[in-house]
Amino acid sequence: MHTAQIIRRFNFHDWGGTENVVWNSALELLSLGVTSEILATAAGAKPGKTINSGIKIRRYPYFYPYWPLGSRQKQALDKKGGNPFAPGLRQRLEQVRYDLFHVHNSGRLAEMVQAVSRKQGVPYVISFHGGCFDIPEAEQKELIAPLRWTFPYGGILDRLLRRKRDCIAGAAGIISVGANEVPKLQELYPDKHIIHLPNGVNTRQFRKRVKYSWRHKLGLPPERRLYLCVSRIDYQKNQLLLLKMLSEQLRAGEDVHLLLIGPCTVSWYLEQLQEYCRVHNLSERVTIFPGLRPDDERLVAAYQEADLFFLPSLHEPFGIVVLEAWCAGRPVIAAAVGGLQYLVQDGETGLLFKSDDLSSLLQACQRVRQPGLAEYLARNAWLEVKNKYTWARISQRLANFYAEVLEQYHHH
Template sequence: MRILQVISTFYPALAFGGPVKVAYNICMELTRRGHDVEVFTTNAYDQTRNFEPISREQIINGFKVTYFNNKLRFSNLFISSEMITTLCKRFREFDVIHTHFGRQTYDIVVSLCSRKYTIPYILQAHGSLPRIGSWRRLKWFYDVLFGYRVLRNASRVIALSHVEADQYRRMGVPEEKIAIVPNGIDLSEYANLPSQGAFKKKFGIPEDKKVILYLGRIHRIKGIDLLIKAYAYLIEKVGNKDAVLVIAGPDDGYLNDAKALAYSLRVSDSVMFVGPLYGKDKLAAYVDSDIYVLPSRYEIWGLTILEAYACGKPVIASNVGGPKDLVLDNETGLLFETGNFRELAERIMHLLNDENKCVEMGKKARKLVEQKYSIENVVKRLENIYSEVTA
């Protein structure tokens, strides 16, 4: 099957978070299964910069990627006239188109070309449906003009969870077009983990210190302020000084505020902002952590939860969206009421004081990700959807 994946940002633009990694893994697994996969994307590198690829067209792990010049951007809206032109010219070459994110100019083109040439397309929003944030009025305007139509014209829409499925329904997508397919991870990346202590040694963390880890975009919606407040509460009210808080990830507009908060709460000496971590460095951070925390105010999935699971680590997460489904409370981790930093502090303290519980949860977490969230299982479900819409 000839499959086109259309996504605004792609490898090596890992600063844009989980969807980039998810799309990359999907392409790799589809290629491994014998499909002819191609990717159309832009050369956006992070929130402010573009990059110059060695070649506009590249073969990566057996699939072709075309990087189009990103001419203009508004927040997470990327505009490439070259991509739009090429989509129109080459649309008929593919059996199915899988478009990612939604509310992009290429989604409009895909929808129009799909109707013209009767070639099906799949749309996967990756949690982008709610009109939240500073651009919510622009999102409403886009939805009224194009968005509702783009969603309804799709042969299928991919929801990561029941929460996102409800969001599609509220946008007017018929029930029979909604398919719930979780994100998965490539477990082969976790077969040979870095040795214990490598991360601590690199960043000067004493061996006897425990590590509370957050890894992801530095954005207020991720609840980083709640985590810093919970950590300060642990030190001041409970007197726990045995752990350091490591916050890793690219700045998405909140880094300075987070550092200022840590300073104002007098915990800046033990809150470490280590910047983005990729590859072996990211795995080393998971390996040396005792607990992974995802305190998001809004989170449709939570790929880092699966990454922590793959490294055998328990997770503490807010009981919202995807994390509420991914974290089996008291089995693979603990949940806390979204926004309640005192409850978060209590959950952290509970696990820090029970090393055996952490180990037990970590083993269950690893088993869960192997059984339900491997990339092989996820892509098999996507394959079935592609076959259904092209039949």
């Protein structure tokens, strides 16, 4: 089986959860007889073809249909929320015979795939990685902020190209990464083949001990606790709540250091975090480090050395970084939002706190110090990963889903 994996952007130097899923599942599918070609826009990268670990990656020129659109606005859309046109990508889909299209975006790229699917008689499936029903209103407004004072001519092009807006309706199958959104999808599309397929994790990578030491680099004394959060520097990820937590704990005499690792997708939010650190004298107790490649041993070292891992997101469809922390044997404290409520079993594989609630977060920090609880959570979480979230298991389920979709499509 030969598949086209269509994704809005694919850049090893600016990694996100969707790229992680596409790349690792493509690698694992090879052993199951399923080949994948990754087709993306050139957002954050150069157009052209590369081959990595036997996987072909093609990136195409693209544009956003807004005028005027400056370079900073374009970069903001590249990082988050962009809905581009990519004519060259469509040509590739029409020129090569694929058995199945798998699109990881519900915007114009999915509408383009739908049009080619009808023309070529090739089924397509669509994955929802970033949530589609529970995105907070404030986040939705921020997504369109770069487009203020621009003229959107995309609607005109859509009509000229006769694109259909409901790309889900034409899909032969739907994958929801977050368990919380499956019921809504089933309600809206009762005749569709819909599955919940969570993200996976490279267990070997995060279990293997590495030599790099963050404690040594940061000059931390042995008694100082190291807290970690790995996620984009973004208002959605809500790192500001961790700074407020740290301020309270330092005021209470606790000895802690907070390490934030992740690419910056919202520059004003990074400035807000830095200003908060300056005003509250936290600069020597907080380290903000740019995003690391997924294969960088410094990322693994951060997980392995941390005393606690936090994910305080306001909106989180899944939370692949939780799996990475579990692999490294770290206890996790996460916000009870979105897919995290289904991923983390409170009191068994981690601790949950009320969204954006400092008091609830501080209570979770006290709770995890109960004798033996951190070790109990970490032990259970590792068993959960081994039994449910290895890439081998996830990719086998994906291959089975592809086979079922193809059989149903050609049977009808």
